[in-house]
Structures are given as structure tokens and as C-alpha cells.
Amino acid sequence: MDILLTGASGFVGRAVLAELLGRGHRVTACCRNPEQLTIRHEHLATFAVDFNEADTVAAWWPRLQGIDAVVNCVGIIAETRNQRFEALHNQAASALFTAADRAGVGKAVQISALGADGTAESPYHVSKRTADDALRQLPLDWFVLQPSLVYGDGGQSAALFYALASLPIHCLPDGGRQFIQPVYINDVAEAVGRCLDADTTGRKTLALVGPEAITYADWLAGLRRRLGKTGATAVSIPLRYAKLAASLGRWIGEPILSPDSIAMLARGNSADVSVLTDFLGRPPVNVTSRLFERPASQAERWQAGLYFLRPAARWVIALVWLWSGVTSLFFYPHDLSYRMLADTGIEGWIAALTLYALALMDIVFGVATLCRYRIQSLLLWQCYIVFAYSIVVACRLPEFIFHPFGPLLKNLPFLVLLLVYRVLEGERP
Incomplete structure (x- = not known):
């Protein structure tokens, strides 16, 4: 198939790109800085696009001629001065999907987020849900993939989690009892590949989660063990104070650390894994065997120690x-x-x-x-x-x-x- 992949230089986009090329597809990858792509392949073409300006059908139309499927991996975890949820998650994505439908593209895969549903409240989840709904209204075959916390080499949020885990005191919002269900990046990429198989049709919303849910406290404890550190002192912080402390993120240049992030953590991030197991034809990778039981590299330990420095x-x-x-x-x-x-x-x-x-x-x-x-x-x-x-x-x-x-x-x-x-x-x- 000829596939248009957006957000190809991001954490998820890079893994999806490798998966699609490995399956023999021809990929046109677009991102802000195509020179950042390290993959070189005879079936790979690239072009630069500013998603802040790609919010019209006309912006996407020339790129969709001869394309069989589109995969949207554009996403930011937190807003910055130049990147806003509404522009990137909703306006650009909705324009892409509409243009794809008008150009006769057969399939569209949207990387959304677990929690982007009817109960969504955070700007992150709401912007994702709005684009998801825009895609669901189109007559082409669509797949809305909603991953939980995605882990793997190069994850943007991983650095923050490792830094928090490395601290001798774990300040846990509401005791860290919130459930998350981390999913391995390769499982996310394989799910995208399966969506594009010729025999996979229909319109599906699929939660991408690991085989078991763990608490946020256990997540930090597992990362700390991986860093080779002894147990940390756990301190429970009332949710309102945790949000107040997280507001300091903007002052230290860490937009991921914000009150909205605490609110998203508080609502939990887990789902039934059986649907993904059936879709992949196997259980997803277990976070304990894939991550916690493997010692961190020297680079990961340095990154954890230097993060707040x-x-x-x-x-x-x-x-x-x-x-x-x-x-x-x-x-x-x-x-x-x-x-x-x-x-x-x-x-x-x-x-x-x-x-x-x-x-x-x-x-x-x-x-x-x-x-x-x-x-x-x-x-x-x-x-x-x-x-x-x-x-x-x-x-x-x-x-x-x-x-x-x-x-x-x-x-x-x-x-x-x-x-x-x-x-x-x-x-x-």
C-alpha cells in the first residue's frame, strides 16, 4: 500500500514508520523536520509540514493523490507557546481525514489516547476526542487507536518518570493509587500495521494497553529498581496540592508537569486487554519482563539524574x-x-x-x-x-x-x- 504517515519523527511515529516499511508498504512520511528521520529506505519519501498551518483540506489534498491509507501520529503531551492541542490534535487532523475521504483514500488510522471519550475533561483528551469523532463520521474504513501510557526507547514522558523515580522521596498524588496500563511501543506499531492489513476492514475503536494494570506508585517503584536504586520513601500528597506543585512545571521549563497531567492521572488509565489480545493474535508485552527486569543503561541513569538539574x-x-x-x-x-x-x-x-x-x-x-x-x-x-x-x-x-x-x-x-x-x-x- 501507499501510506501517508504524519508525525513520523515522533516517538510513536518512528516506531510506526519502521513497522510499515518492514511490512513492505511504501510510505510518504511528513513531519516538521524530516532531516531528523534516521531511517533510509527505498520505499520511503519525506516532506516537511507545519501542522499549525495544515488545518485545511487544500493543505493536504496534493499529498493524498495515489495514497491508499493515512496514519496520523501527530501528538504533543503538553502545550507550548508554539504548539497548541486544538491546532495540532484537532484542526490539522480533522482536515487531513476530510481530505483523505474526498481523495478516495480507503483507510485512516488515528493515534488517539485512552481517556479521549465522553467523559474527557482535559484539553489534551478533548482535542483528541474531537478529531476522533470527526474521523468516525466519515464513510471510509477508520481505526481509532487509544493507547495508555506508551513506553520504550525514546519516549518523551519517560525522562520525567525516570527523574521522578530517581528521587529519594516519591510524592504520590492521593497515595499513587491511580491505575495505569503501560503498553510497549512495538505493540502500538504492530497494531497500526494490523489495521492496514488487507483483510482488516470496518470501523473500530481499540484500546491499546498492556496485559495488566499497575498503580502509579508501583510504576515509579519499578522504574527506580531498574535504575539500580533502593526503595524510596513514599509520601501521599492530596490531589489539590499535587496539582498546585505541578503548576511549577512551567517555571522549570517542563510543560509535561502540569495540573492537567495530574488530573489525567487521577482519572486512571486502564482498559480491558482482551480486545487487543484478539486483534494482535497474542497477548501484549508485559511491562515487568520487558522493562522492569532489564537494568537501565548508563545514558538512562544519567538522564534521570540530570533531568531536574x-x-x-x-x-x-x-x-x-x-x-x-x-x-x-x-x-x-x-x-x-x-x-x-x-x-x-x-x-x-x-x-x-x-x-x-x-x-x-x-x-x-x-x-x-x-x-x-x-x-x-x-x-x-x-x-x-x-x-x-x-x-x-x-x-x-x-x-x-x-x-x-x-x-x-x-x-x-x-x-x-x-x-x-x-x-x-x-x-x-
Whole structure:
């Protein structure tokens, strides 16, 4: 079959792409950044699309000529300034399905979410359900797949769960008694492949879940064992306080951590596994044997340990620049600053200009760091400035080299922190 796959560079999309190519299908994969696709295959074609702008039938129509089936894997776990649930989950998906029907496409597979039903309340679930309903109204063969928590290598939410599991204290909303039913990514991909088999017809909504439901507390405990850590202290947090704490996610740059996420957890995430077992012709993979009993890699352990240190690094770096600039302007005696500048060869009105310019630059660096403005270039420029400061001071004010508090030497760990944080920012999805 000729298949149009959307969201091909995402966690689920990559697995589905490999599954479809493995089944001999010809795939046209679209995503924001096709260059991120590592798969190279003779039956694979790619093109870039901005789903924020793909909200009309006309946007999809040219891409659907000669296509037999569409698979929509576009999805975000949390909203950001440039990615909204309504635009990506509903408007773009609904336009795609309508265009597919008008173009004579025979099948459509929608990766939705467990909980996107009549009782949905969160913006995430509501946006998914709206697109699901739009697809269900069309006359083509459709399949709405509703996975529970999907786990596997490269999962976007996995990093947060591992970081939470690695903490010595597990703060569990309402005791962590909520049930989830994690499903392995390969089972999700195989289910998509089965939907596209020639003998699979009809219109089905299918819950994709693992063989057994486990509590959220057991989920974190299992991940912690996998990290090679001893048991953590469990603390039950009332749901309203858990939502309040989760609202801090926006301040640490972690949109997945939000009150809506806590609300979705509170409603539970489990379903009857027998339907998926019949559909696959086998039971889905058990999370204990596939995940918990396999030790984490060094990279996974590092990621768990560094997860919450990344936002901490941003705030610390910003504080250093802001405090340096504010102190230079308002607290440190200007005559002492001018004396140090004179020792470096800068005197007169140029010294005043230099003092205020450098102080304002420090403040700008601090604010830009908090805002993550062009963060990769920004951090590199900060490295250059700190290095230049250090060289000038070492050459013209050598007494700081041998100062017992090591004010100049402390620039070295700060430089390393800037470089480490730059690497961590580069790993953001």
C-alpha cells in the first residue's frame, strides 16, 4: 500500500514508520523536520509540514493523490507557546481525514489516547476526542487507536518518570493509587500495521494497553529498581496540592508537569486487554519482563539524574549574570570598580562607559537565559565573555589568581556549567 504517515519523527511515529516499511508498504512520511528521520529506505519519501498551518483540506489534498491509507501520529503531551492541542490534535487532523475521504483514500488510522471519550475533561483528551469523532463520521474504513501510557526507547514522558523515580522521596498524588496500563511501543506499531492489513476492514475503536494494570506508585517503584536504586520513601500528597506543585512545571521549563497531567492521572488509565489480545493474535508485552527486569543503561541513569538539574542550571546561570550586573550598578562602590578598570588600562569617561555597558550586558545575559532566547548561541557567547574576563583579569590583576577565595579560579567550573547546560539544552525535543 501507499501510506501517508504524519508525525513520523515522533516517538510513536518512528516506531510506526519502521513497522510499515518492514511490512513492505511504501510510505510518504511528513513531519516538521524530516532531516531528523534516521531511517533510509527505498520505499520511503519525506516532506516537511507545519501542522499549525495544515488545518485545511487544500493543505493536504496534493499529498493524498495515489495514497491508499493515512496514519496520523501527530501528538504533543503538553502545550507550548508554539504548539497548541486544538491546532495540532484537532484542526490539522480533522482536515487531513476530510481530505483523505474526498481523495478516495480507503483507510485512516488515528493515534488517539485512552481517556479521549465522553467523559474527557482535559484539553489534551478533548482535542483528541474531537478529531476522533470527526474521523468516525466519515464513510471510509477508520481505526481509532487509544493507547495508555506508551513506553520504550525514546519516549518523551519517560525522562520525567525516570527523574521522578530517581528521587529519594516519591510524592504520590492521593497515595499513587491511580491505575495505569503501560503498553510497549512495538505493540502500538504492530497494531497500526494490523489495521492496514488487507483483510482488516470496518470501523473500530481499540484500546491499546498492556496485559495488566499497575498503580502509579508501583510504576515509579519499578522504574527506580531498574535504575539500580533502593526503595524510596513514599509520601501521599492530596490531589489539590499535587496539582498546585505541578503548576511549577512551567517555571522549570517542563510543560509535561502540569495540573492537567495530574488530573489525567487521577482519572486512571486502564482498559480491558482482551480486545487487543484478539486483534494482535497474542497477548501484549508485559511491562515487568520487558522493562522492569532489564537494568537501565548508563545514558538512562544519567538522564534521570540530570533531568531536574537542567532547569536548576538555567536559574543558577541567570542568577550569576543578574547578580553581577545589579551589584555592579547599585551595590559595589563605583570608585573601587574604576580602580580595577584603571589597573587594566581603562580610565576616564571610557571607564564609566565600560562599567555601565558590562553591567547592562550581564543583566541582558541573565534575562535572556531565563527566557531561553536563542539559547545555544547565547550560552556560547557567555562562554566567550567569561573566558575573555578571565584572561584579562589574569594578565592585568594577577593578585586574583592567588586570592585565597579563588574568585578567578571559580570561572572554570562556571565555564564547564555553561557548556554542560548547552549540551542538555541541545537534547530537548
